[in-house]
Each structure stands twice: as structure tokens, then as C-alpha cells.
Amino acid sequence: MPREGILVHNPYERMTKEQVRQIHHASMQILTDPGLISFNRRAAEIFASNGAEVTPVSSGDHPTWLVKIPEKLVLHALDSAPRIVKLGARNPDNALIMNGEEPRVYFVTGSETNIWLDVEFPTYVKKSDPKIEIQVPEFHPRRGTVADLCQSAHVCEHLETLDGYIRTVNIQDKDITEDNKDVNKFFASLNNTTKHVMSGLTSLSQLDNVVNMARIIAGGEEELKQNPIISFITCLVKSPLQFVEDTTDTFMEVCKRGLPVVVSSSPQAGTTAPMKEAGIMAQINAEVLAGITLGQLVNKGTPVLYGSVPVRARMDNLDDSYGAVETSQYNVDCSQMARYYKIPNYSTSGVCDPRTPGTQSSVERLFSDILVTLSGPQYLHCAYGLLECNSVFCLTQAVLDDAHFQMIKFFLRPARIDETEIAESLKQIREVVATPQKLYISYIRRAMRSRQISPPYPFEGDGEGDNVFALAHKRMQELLAKPVDHIDRATTARIFEEILGLLRRQVDGLKTEG
Amino acid sequence: MSEEIIALLKENVIQGRKTIEDEGVDESLDGTPGVLELTQSAIEKGIPADEIIMHGLTAGMQIVGEKFAAKKYFIPDMLASAEAVGRAMDILKPHLEASNVETRGKFMIVTVKGDIHDIGKNIVAILLKGAGYEVNDLGIDVATEKIVEAVREDKPEYLGLSALLTTTRVVMGEIIEALKENGLRDKVKVLIGGTAVSDEYADEIGADAYCEDGFQAIKKLDAFQAAKA
Ligand code: B12
Numbered sequence: 001m002p003r004e005g006i007l008v009h010n011p012y013e014r015m016t017k018e019q020v021r022q023i024h025h026a027s028m029q030i031l032t033d034p035g036l037i038s039f040n041r042r043a044a045e046i047f048a049s050n051g052a053e054v055t056p057v058s059s060g061d062h063p064t065w066l067v068k069i070p071e072k073l074v075l076h077a078l079d080s081a082p083r084i085v086k087l088g089a090r091n092p093d094n095a096l097i098m099n100g101e102e103p104r105v106y107f108v109t110g111s112e113t114n115i116w117l118d119v120e121f122p123t124y125v126k127k128s129d130p131k132i133e134i135q136v137p138e139f140h141p142r143r144g145t146v147a148d149l150c151q152s153a154h155v156c157e158h159l160e161t162l163d164g165y166i167r168t169v170n171i172q173d174k175d176i177t178e179d180n181k182d183v184n185k186f187f188a189s190l191n192n193t194t195k196h197v198m199s200g201l202t203s204l205s206q207l208d209n210v211v212n213m214a215r216i217i218a219g220g221e222e223e224l225k226q227n228p229i230i231s232f233i234t235c236l237v238k239s240p241l242q243f244v245e246d247t248t249d250t251f252m253e254v255c256k257r258g259l260p261v262v263v264s265s266s267p268q269a270g271t272t273a274p275m276k277e278a279g280i281m282a283q284i285n286a287e288v289l290a291g292i293t294l295g296q297l298v299n300k301g302t303p304v305l306y307g308s309v310p311v312r313a314r315m316d317n318l319d320d321s322y323g324a325v326e327t328s329q330y331n332v333d334c335s336q337m338a339r340y341y342k343i344p345n346y347s348t349s350g351v352c353d354p355r356t357p358g359t360q361s362s363v364e365r366l367f368s369d370i371l372v373t374l375s376g377p378q379y380l381h382c383a384y385g386l387l388e389c390n391s392v393f394c395l396t397q398a399v400l401d402d403a404h405f406q407m408i409k410f411f412l413r414p415a416r417i418d419e420t421e422i423a424e425s426l427k428q429i430r431e432v433v434a435t436p437q438k439l440y441i442s443y444i445r446r447a448m449r450s451r452q453i454s455p456p457y458p459f460e461g462d463g464e465g466d467n468v469f470a471l472a473h474k475r476m477q478e479l480l481a482k483p484v485d486h487i488d489r490a491t492t493a494r495i496f497e498e499i500l501g502l503l504r505r506q507v508d509g510l511k512t513e514g
Numbered sequence: 515m516s517e518e519i520i521a522l523l524k525e526n527v528i529q530g531r532k533t534i535e536d537e538g539v540d541e542s543l544d545g546t547p548g549v550l551e552l553t554q555s556a557i558e559k560g561i562p563a564d565e566i567i568m569h570g571l572t573a574g575m576q577i578v579g580e581k582f583a584a585k586k587y588f589i590p591d592m593l594a595s596a597e598a599v600g601r602a603m604d605i606l607k608p609h610l611e612a613s614n615v616e617t618r619g620k621f622m623i624v625t626v627k628g629d630i631h632d633i634g635k636n637i638v639a640i641l642l643k644g645a646g647y648e649v650n651d652l653g654i655d656v657a658t659e660k661i662v663e664a665v666r667e668d669k670p671e672y673l674g675l676s677a678l679l680t681t682t683r684v685v686m687g688e689i690i691e692a693l694k695e696n697g698l699r700d701k702v703k704v705l706i707g708g709t710a711v712s713d714e715y716a717d718e719i720g721a722d723a724y725c726e727d728g729f730q731a732i733k734k735l736d737a738f739q740a741a742k743a
Contacts, residue, residue: 436636436651437636437639437640439633439636439637440637441589441590441593441594441595441637442532442590442593442597444540444590445530445537445590445591445594446537448588448590449539449540450536
């Protein structure tokens with residue numbers, strides 16, 4: 001049994017059918033005029049040998065080619081890309097089955113933040129009345145480490161609404177190099193959660209090491225195919241409309257191995273994409289379709305996700321603004337486009353602009369979480385713990401986010417109105433009206449026990465003050481203290497024997513825990 | 515045999531099941547007789563009413579109170595149990611005199627003239643009945659003269675007044691004055707409640723106690739009972 005996620009019965013859509021067609025046609029036009037610039041030779045060659053019009057643009061250190069992709073090629077690719085993509089998991093009950101036609105949402109972490117936020121609660125004394133003391137959350141940013149990534153995977157394993165794990169934090173320990181980073185980040189994640197693990201790849205040279213590790217854990221080559229416990233994200237297209245040299249290589253290699261991969265594009269409206277909705281939508285859609293087409297040309301039928309991370313620029317400094325209302329509009333539109341093509345959508349919500357948790361972060365994340373979920377993307381990433389536009393991760397914030405996804409999931413339960421419910425209600429109404437007190441209270445319990453009543457906000461304090469952060473932090477520590485199912489010792493030993501570059505301390509920690 | 519019924523009675527009070535049709539806190543008792551059926555068969559088996567009350571109903575309620583205090587139970591659980599006990603007391607009432615048992619006291623409750631809010635008052639009534647008080651609910655929007663009359667006739671030890679409007683709470687003071695005028699004030703303790711009133715307001719109008727909710731009412735009543743003894 002895969003995870004359930006939440007099925008959105010009537011997904012919210014902004015565009016009319018006609019507008020969807022208009023975006024599609026605009027994207028098709030973009031793919032031939034102006035087309036894409038490819039910094040990747042192999043990609044250009046593959047497109048050329050499949051009937052695209054490819055012309056060299058410049059030579060030298062960074063040769064480039066202009067690639068014009070005809071609609072026929074794109075439609076062909078859309079035909080062969082699977083509608084149903086399975087993301088496996090170490091615990092098979094945590095597998096995710098995504099159907100491009102079914103708006104069932106899975107909630108996932110992201111991204112790869114440089115900064116990890118520690119939280120402390122120092123005590124402040126009121127100047128005018130020193131008897132009064134309060135605890136105020138204080139946030140301390142620092143560079144992320146392997147230990148942080150393990151901790152975060154551990155806590156995420158226990159977050160009820162969280163369906164899959166994208167490595168949250170960039171590991172920057174002194175002994176982490178380009179050559180051992182990938183194996184260590186995948187191992188840290190896989191060893192501390194039994195949910196699906198997705199990540200980008202730092203170095204293509206590490207791809208086979210990572211895949212081999214996954215093979216050992218899954219129990220063999222065929223087992224990994226049936227239960228792809230890992231998958232990859234690649235930003236092969238840089239906006240506007242450029243195939244990047246190295247990530248395109250990585251993407252093609254992942255496709256060759258048949259593992260699920262996200263074709264992700266992240267244009268910024270105002271700087272790397274047009275400011276207006278029609279413009280950014282036509283462009284991002286062209287970019288993602290170009291990537292999907294390449295993937296299918298490399299390996300027909302390879303599982304891909306329509307990856308959309310559109311954002312609007314901040315007007316003051318031209319940074320990404322995930323808190324901008326338009327960012328949610330674009331994401332909702334992309335989810336609709338992906339559904340039109342029947343390809344599972346990797347979408348974005350929850351990220352906020354401020355650097356620390358607080359009122360602004362709560363408002364911005366909840367706003368986008370609700371709206372983007374309602375649009376029914378299959379894989380909603382970045383949804384836990386992210387701050388300051390993907391550059392900061394806070395585990396306490398992730399615990400808070402879990403609480404509001406519980407609310408969203410509860411809200412999306414289908415209406416329970418049918419013959420039986422009506423009959424039961426009428427009986428209740430008649431019974432209660434005949435009593436002297438006229439209260440329905442005795443029926444509350446039945447609904448409560450059968451989980452038909454949404455639980456109270458879990459971080460509501462006893463007193464008058466807002467104690468939400470302190471309570472969420474306590475909850476986070478409780479989850480950290482709860483054990484997780486690590487990879488068993490024999491398998492771990494084998495991984496350490498066969499895969500080079502893994503840090504010993506990743507399992508020394510295991511020893512002290514066990 | 516009788517021990518078994520009493521034990522079941524206690525368990526059903528804890529589960530808040532009135533009748534065979536009710537669901538409890540969990541499914542363990544589903545489809546078995548509830549507090550009302552069990553009380554009936556206990557009487558038929560000749561078990562004395564005081565034993566039914568002490569070892570069945572009150573013992574069960576005691577545990578419900580503990581669970582509520584420990585936040586394992588919510589108000590609906592507490593009320594379900596209280597309601598079951600209250601209804602069982604109705605069944606037991608004719609048998610009480612025979613077994614020489616006294617209730618904890620008569621409690622008259624009413625929402626004052628001009629005020630129709632009664633959710634809180636009704637909850638308090640259910641809780642007090644479940645706690646063993648004999649509750650007489652006069653209803654809502656009841657004229658002061660009627661209340662005085664009822665006190666004279668029924669002789670309750672306690673009179674509970676409810677008001678949720680700042681415009682109707684003044685009636686509470688008038689009721690206390692009217693009780694004085696009719697020589698009844700020292701015969702009855704007056705408790706007031708509702709969002710419009712407070713401890714200070716109780717002092718101001720000379721009521722005996724203000725209660726934030728039904729649970730506080732039970733505590734204050736217990737204190738009055740203890741002072742009496
Ligand atoms: C529900 C409600 C109604 C319902 C009442 C339904 C009913 N069957 O009772 C309806 C919609 C009918 C209603 C009508 C009105 N309402 Co109204 N209502 C409320 C509301 C939202 C909740 C009250 C409630 O039931 N709470 C839940 C129960 C469980 O709590 P409770 O009543 O406080 O009771 C607990 C304790 O107080 C205590 N307690 C209460 N009584 C007693 C008595 C004793 C003896 C003891 C020991 C303990 C005790 O124990 C209870 C259990 O824990 C309140 C808001 C509020 N914050 O209270 C407004 C409120 C009381 N209503 C208000 C108003 C203005 C009105 C109307 C005048 C509106 C209008 N313009 O028509 C009318 C009143 C008509 C009238 N003549 O009475 C105002 C009063 C403001 C004021 N001036 O003081 C309030 C405060 C809302 C507001 N902020 O504006 N109302």
C-alpha cells in the first residue's frame with residue numbers, strides 16, 4: 001500500500017481550457033522561435049539526429065548550439081513519458097504513486113539550503129517589572145552539516161503529513177568534498193528515513209556510486225527498478241531557454257539508468273522570465289517540455305516529473321520572492337499545465353521571504369501551501385522548514401508546517417453527505433429537540449473518536465501568551481528522541497565496503513543510538 | 515452476581531454509555547447494556563440504591579473526574595458520563611427513600627428574566643445532576659417573582675442564576691433583594707455564573723459564589739457541603 005497523500009477532488013484552476021491551449025501553443029512557438037541555446041554538445045546532437053533544427057552558434061571554450069524543437073517531437077515525447085510514476089521507499093508502505101491525471105498531492109521537503117537555523121529560548125526580564133520573565137525564541141544561523149541532514153531526515157521520518165524527503169540542507173563539513181558529497185548526502189538521508197529520498201547530484205562522477213548504494217539497499221538491480229527508493233532533481237534548463245552543460249549531462253545519465261527524475265525549471269518573473277503571467281507561463285512550460293523531450297529521446301519511457309519552480313522577483317533587490325502572491329499563481333498554473341499533459345507535477349509552496357520563523361513567515365507559507373495544494377500538484381516540494389527563499393532551513397519550522405498540512409488535509413476530506421448521514425442526522429435532530437436541554441453534546445464523542453473532528457492546533461499554549469515556537473521546538477526534540485529504522489547492520493557494512501567516500505561517523509552515531 | 519452488575523455499571527459510567535445503543539470511549543462495551551439498563555436490572559435484583567450509587571455511579575464518576583483532570587477526557591466525555599449518572603438517578607429516585615439515602619442536595623437553576631442564553635446553564639445542570647445533586651431547572655427568561663415562589667415551594671439548598679448579558683445580570687441583584695424581602699435569603703445559597711458576571715460582581719450583589727464553569731460549581735458546592743458537616 002503506497003502512501004495516501006491527499007486527493008483534491010475539484011482542483012482549483014486559474015486558467016480556462018482556452019487559456020491552457022494558448023499557453024501550449026505559445027510554448028510550441030517558443031521552442032522553434034527563438035528555440036533553446038544548448039551548452040551541451042550531446043544534447044544538441046541528440047536533438048539533431050531526431051529531426052530538430054540544430055545550428056552551431058559559437059565555438060571556443062563554451063561552444064553553443066541553437067536548438068529548434070518541432071512540436072511533433074514534443075508531442076511524441078509527451079506520449080511516451082509515463083503518466084504514472086512510482087517513487088519507492090525503503091519501507092514499501094511509504095512508496096508514492098503519482099498519476100499525472102489524478103490530483104493527489106504528496107507533501108515533501110526541499111531544498112538544499114546553505115544555512116541551518118538553530119533555535120534557542122533565552123529568558124528576558126521586563127525592565128519596569130523584573131519579576132516578569134519571558135522566553136523569546138532566538139535563531140542562530142550556521143552552515144549545514146552531515147549531522148544536521150541526518151537529524152532533519154530523522155525528524156521528517158516522524159512528521160505525519162510528510163510523504164517524501166528531499167535533502168534539506170547542504171552538507172558543508174570540512175571533510176566533505178565534491179567527490180564524497182553525493183554518497184554522504186544520500187546515505188545520511190536513506191539511513192535516517194524510510195520514506196522516499198530525492199536529491200540533486202553534485203558530481204556526475206558519483207552517480208553510479210549513489211545508484212549502487214541504492215541497489216544494495218533495495219536488494220538488487222531489479223528490486224531497485226520495482227522500488228526506486230531514490231530519485232533525482234536536475235535543473236537542466238536555465239532560464240531563459242538554455243540547456244546547461246553539466247546538469248544536462250547529469251539529467252541524460254539519470255534517464256539512461258531509468259530512475260525517476262524531475263525536469264525542473266525555475267524562472268524568475270521580472271528577471272529571467274517575463275513579468276506577466278502569460279509570458280512566464282509560456283516560457284517555463286517550453287523549458288520543461290524541452291527537458292522532458294530530451295529525456296524521452298535519451299530513454300523512451302523513462303519516468304519524469306514536470307518540475308515547476310516559478311517565482312516572482314522582489315522589487316527591492318531582485319531576489320526570488322516566494323512570498324509574492326504571483327508566485328502562487330504561477331505554481332497553480334503550472335500544476336494545471338502538467339495535468340493537461342498528464343505528467344505528474346513537482347510544484348512548490350511554503351517557502352517564505354523572511355530569514356526567521358515568525359508572523360510574516362507563517363502568513364506567507366500558509367497562504368501558498370493552501371492555494372498550491374488546492375491546485376492538485378502530485379509532488380509538492382519545499383513545503384517544510386524553508387525560509388529566506390530556500391537558503392535557510394529550520395527544523396522547528398518544519399514541525400510547525402506539519403501541523404498546518406494536517407489542517408489542509410483535513411479540510412480537503414470529501415464532504416460526507418449521503419443517505420445514511422442524512423438519516424442519522426434527522427434521527428439526532430428529532431431526539432435532541434425532544435429533550436429539555438436541547439444539546440447535541442452527547443453526539444460529539446462519536447464523531448471525535450472516529451476522527452471526524454479536526455484536532456486542536458497542537459501548539460496552543462495554556463496561558464495568554466503565544467508559546468507556539470517553544471511548544472513546536474519541544475515537539476521537534478521529542479521526535480528526534482523517537483527511534484527510526486536505520487538501514488540494518490549487514491547492509492550498512494556492505495555499503496561501507498563497496499561504496500567509497502562514506503564518512504565513518506555516519507554509522508558511529510548509529511552505534512551509540514543502538 | 516450483584517458485584518458483577520455494580521462493576522459493569524461503574525465501567526459504563528466511565529465509558530459514558532446510557533443505553534445499549536450508545537458507543538463508549540472505546541468499542542469494548544458496544545452492544546452491551548448501558549447505565550440505564552444496568553441500573554434497572556440492579557434494582558430488580560434487589561441491590562440497595564445506596565450501593566448502586568456509591569459503588570457504581572459515584573465510583574465511576576470519580577474516575578471520569580480523574581481522567582478529565584489528566585486531560586485524557588474532554589468535556590463531551592465528562593458530560594456523557596454525567597448525563598448517564600443523572601438519568602440513572604431519576605430511575606433510582608423512588609428507591610432512595612426506601613434505602614434511606616440522601617442526595618447531595620437540591621439545586622435550583624435558572625436563566626434570569628430577559629436572558630435566553632441556556633447552553634452554559636444546561637451544561638451546569640447536567641454536571642451537577644451527574645455529581646449527585648437533585649437538579650430543578652426552571653428554564654430561561656424566568657421572572658423574579660416566579661423564582662422566589664419556586665424557592666419558597668421547593669426549598670432548594672442552592673439557587674444557581676445564569677446571565678450572559680450585561681443588561682440582564684442586574685436582575686441577579688434584584689432576585690437576591692427579593693429573596694431577602696421574602697425572608698428566604700438565609701435559606702438558600704445563591705451561586706451565579708455566565709460571561710457577564712465575575713467574583714467581583716458576586717460580591718457587589720451579595721451572592722454567595724461566582725462559578726466560572728460547572729466544574730468550579732461542583733468544587734464550591736463541595737466546600738459548602740464540607741462547611742455544613
Ligand atoms: C451562543 C450565544 C447566543 C445564542 C444562545 C443560544 C442558547 N441556546 O443559549 C443566541 C444566538 C440565541 C444568542 C442570542 C443573543 N446574544 Co448571545 N451569545 C452567545 C455566545 C456566542 C456564546 C454563549 C455560550 O453559549 N457559551 C458557551 C457556554 C458553555 O458558556 P457559558 O454560557 O459562559 O456558560 C458557562 C459558564 O459561564 C458557567 N455558567 C453559566 N451560567 C451559569 C450559571 C451557574 C449557576 C453556574 C454555576 C455557572 C454558569 O458555566 C457554563 C459551562 O462552562 C456569547 C459569547 C460569549 N463569549 O459568551 C454571546 C453573547 C453572550 N451574546 C450576546 C448578545 C448581545 C446576544 C443578543 C442580545 C444578540 C441580539 N442582538 O439579538 C441575543 C440575546 C437575546 C437575549 N434576550 O438573551 C453578547 C452579550 C453582550 C452583553 N451585552 O453582555 C455576547 C457576549 C456576544 C458578544 N460579545 O456580543 N446568543
